[in-house]
Every structure is written in C-alpha cells, then in structure tokens.
Amino acid sequence: MQALGLDVLFKGSNFLRLLxxxxxxxxxxxxxxxxxxxxxxxxxxxxxxxxxxxxxxxxVYLEIVRIMPQxxxxxxxxxGTTRVFGWNLxxxxxxxxxxxxxxxxxxxxxxxxxxxxxxxxxxxxxxxLGMTKAQAYLTVIIPLAIRQLIPQSMNLITRxxxxxxxxxxxxxxxxxxxxxxxxxxxxxxxxNAVFGLYLTVFILYFVACWPFxxxxxxxxxxxxx
Numbered sequence: 001m002q003a004l005g006l007d008v009l010f011k012g013s014n015f016l017r018l019l020x021x022x023x024x025x026x027x028x029x030x031x032x033x034x035x036x037x038x039x040x041x042x043x044x045x046x047x048x049x050x051x052x053x054x055x056x057x058x059x060v061y062l063e064i065v066r067i068m069p070q071x072x073x074x075x076x077x078x079x080g081t082t083r084v085f086g087w088n089l090x091x092x093x094x095x096x097x098x099x100x101x102x103x104x105x106x107x108x109x110x111x112x113x114x115x116x117x118x119x120x121x122x123x124x125x126x127x128x129l130g131m132t133k134a135q136a137y138l139t140v141i142i143p144l145a146i147r148q149l150i151p152q153s154m155n156l157i158t159r160x161x162x163x164x165x166x167x168x169x170x171x172x173x174x175x176x177x178x179x180x181x182x183x184x185x186x187x188x189x190x191x192n193a194v195f196g197l198y199l200t201v202f203i204l205y206f207v208a209c210w211p212f213x214x215x216x217x218x219x220x221x222x223x224x225x
Contacts, residue, residue: 006196008186017182018197021175022204025164028095028172033157035096036103043104044111045137058108065105071166073098078170095167099160110152114145154216158209165205175201 009015047058078094081087089097118141126136168177179197186193 006200008182008190008193008196009200011186014182015200017178018175018200018204021173021178022208024092024172025167025174025176026161026208028092028167028174029099029157029161029164032096032099032103033160035100036107036156036160037153039100039104040107041111043108044115047108047112048115062105062109065102070098070102070163071169073101074166074170091167091171094170095164095172099164103156103160106156107153110149110156111145114149114152115141117148118144151216151220154212154219158212161209161212162205175204 009018043058046054049055074094077098078089078091082089122140122144123136126140131139164174165176168174168180173181179201183193183197190196
C-alpha cells in the first residue's frame, strides 16, 4: 500500500476529510442542480416562444454559457463582482450561482428540445379537446417531454458533479483541495501519496456519478420500448 501511496489514507482522519470534501462538492452541485431544474424548465418553455426578441435574448444567454469556461465565470463572480459591487459573497455561494447559471441554460436547452420534439398531432389533439395552451402544456406536452428529458438531465447532473472540482480554484475546500493538502502534508514521508490520493478521488467521483449514469441508461431502455 505504501508503494501506491494508499497508506496516507489511513493516517489520522485523512479519509474522513476526503469524504467531507466530496460531500461539500456534492452539496454545491446538487443545490445547483435543483435550482437549475426549476429555472431550466421555465427557461426552456420561454425558448419555445416565437417572439424574435425573446429568442435572440435566450440565444445570447445560451451561447455565453456554452462559450465561456466555467473557470472564468467562477473568477468573474467571486473575484470580479465582489470588488465591483462590494458585496460579501463566500466561495460556496459564488459556486452555486455559477453552476446554476450554467445549469439553467443547459437544462433549458434540453427542455426546449424535448418540448419541440413532441409530435405536432399531440398539440392538435389537445386543442381539439378544447384545452387552452396552458392546459395542453401541463397535461399533455410536458408529461410527454419528460420521457425524453429525464435521461438527458441525468447526464447533465453527472457533468455538474464532475465540474465542481473547479471550485477549489476560488478557495472551496472540496475533495480535490483536501487531497492536495494531504499530499503536501505528507510530501516527505509518503512521496507516492500523489498517486494514491488522486486514485481515491477518481474512485469517489466514479461512485458518486455512476448511479446517475445507470439510471439514465435504464430510463432510456425503458422508455424507448
């Protein structure tokens, strides 16, 4: 175990610290996911509006999120806005804001694709039954779109969990930051700790993301029949 650098895990509370760091990363990502689902559904429905101004604004927002690296957004929100506007924003809150900003755009695009992917005759059938547009969306269109949306949203959740490793750059002590602290503290006594710690982080992220990946595949198989 020493040759692989795994002995460091059993020194003091190192492994417990890694789990606490993972929990912090998961907490940030899951809060952002919950907010992104709610805001993304609303944004996705807005994206289906045919108003050219609304469509242009939505497109600009979506392209900003797609083009701008999450690291830059983290620095902009945490270091930039706090200096310009003078507000007190901690690193965890800044991380949630950035990931929600990113997740809302991604989720909204998934919702838009799912809603527009519903066959046209479903709309026509709903309106033929005398439903209003709101009733048609709530009782017909959205339930049909969810079948396509949920597996894709699972993939978004795993991406957000993995991307939380970036928050260490603004001072959040998550699992990757904890591993670096442990490696630095044991640099002389355990020179192979780099391999052992990063291998452990790899396994922890795999265990955290794998259930979502399995669920997505299971839902895709179930609803494709």
